[in-house]
Amino acid sequence: MRRAIGGVALMAFFGLVNCQQLKGNQDDPCQIKARVISDITYCDRYWECVNGQPELYDCPNGLVFAGKNRGVTEGCDYPWRSNYCDGKQQANPPIGTDHCDWLYGIFGHETSCTRYWTCWNGTATEQLCIGGLLYNERTHSCDWPENVDGCQKHPLCNDDPNGNVPLGKSCNRYWQCQGGYPRLQRCPAMLVFDRRSLRCVVPPTEDCDVPSTLPPPVQEDDLQENIPQNNPRNQHNFSNLPPGAIPIPSKGKPKN
Numbered sequence: 001m002r003r004a005i006g007g008v009a010l011m012a013f014f015g016l017v018n019c020q021q022l023k024g025n026q027d028d029p030c031q032i033k034a035r036v037i038s039d040i041t042y043c044d045r046y047w048e049c050v051n052g053q054p055e056l057y058d059c060p061n062g063l064v065f066a067g068k069n070r071g072v073t074e075g076c077d078y079p080w081r082s083n084y085c086d087g088k089q090q091a092n093p094p095i096g097t098d099h100c101d102w103l104y105g106i107f108g109h110e111t112s113c114t115r116y117w118t119c120w121n122g123t124a125t126e127q128l129c130i131g132g133l134l135y136n137e138r139t140h141s142c143d144w145p146e147n148v149d150g151c152q153k154h155p156l157c158n159d160d161p162n163g164n165v166p167l168g169k170s171c172n173r174y175w176q177c178q179g180g181y182p183r184l185q186r187c188p189a190m191l192v193f194d195r196r197s198l199r200c201v202v203p204p205t206e207d208c209d210v211p212s213t214l215p216p217p218v219q220e221d222d223l224q225e226n227i228p229q230n231n232p233r234n235q236h237n238f239s240n241l242p243p244g245a246i247p248i249p250s251k252g253k254p255k256n
């Protein structure tokens with residue numbers, strides 16, 4: 001990822017001054033022991049002494065300069081881990097890929113409060129918060145539900161705070177919104193979720209054939225995806241489930 005900025009050939013062609021010259025109060029990395037120093041204007045750039053000459057480098061996209069041998073890679077770190085950018089700007093705009101706002105970083109999940117993405121050079125890896133914790137966008141880590149504002153009430157319930165919402169292309173699972181809080185649900189065996197009527201029906205539907213086998217047993221994974229059980233809001237009350245819905249059993253006893 002590390003690349004030097006500017007090209008000697010390009011500069012020669014346009015006859016520009018060498019834009020890698022140290023400007024203003026910029027310290028010269030060749031004058032210091034570490035041979036590496038942050039740029040005074042941009043927090044995502046740094047100068048390194050290469051063959052006796054100062055060279056300007058970009059941090060990997062999404063990271064900012066932290067110091068030699070610091071940060072997560074190449075002396076660069078996640079911007080939110082310290083005040084690296086106080087009084088400075090970021091020179092580079094985000095380069096996004098699937099699930100990643102920047103090539104490097106930690107980002108919220110699109111449909112789940114207990115999941116998040118870690119991105120490394122644009123490759124996203126799905127992560128899971130366990131033990132009833134939720135992903136906190138502010139601290140970029142798993143946190144107690146009471147510290148995670150606006151997560152449990154999810155935009156996917158905006159249209160109808162008490163409606164059902166398809167879960168991707170799933171024929172079996174769907175979100176049930178209860179007062180704006182999404183809860184993962186599964187249709188009973190042999191029924192499929194109908195995207196039109198938003199309920200579990202006898203197949204086939206337009207999108208779903210008759211299941212060839214019984215649906216798999218509820219996975220540990222599915223339980224984690226739900227909102228944690230120790231939150232009083234989530235005490236189950238099954239009397240208002242839609243026709244055909246079965247709740248996913250809670251794991252463990254609710255705390256009282």
Ligand SMILES: *[C@@H]1O[C@H](CO)[C@@H](O)[C@H](O)[C@H]1NC(C)=O
Nearest residue numbers: 001002060103120121122123
């Ligand atoms: C990042 O990914 C690009 C292309 O996907 C690749 O060319 C490059 O070598 C990778 N960089 C690192 C540091 O892994």
Ligand SMILES: *[C@@H]1O[C@H](CO)[C@@H](O)[C@H](O)[C@H]1NC(C)=O
Nearest residue numbers: 178235236237238239240241
């Ligand atoms: C569950 O909800 C229904 C209406 O949605 C209500 O009539 C009933 O009293 C509730 N039961 C409990 C145990 O809260």
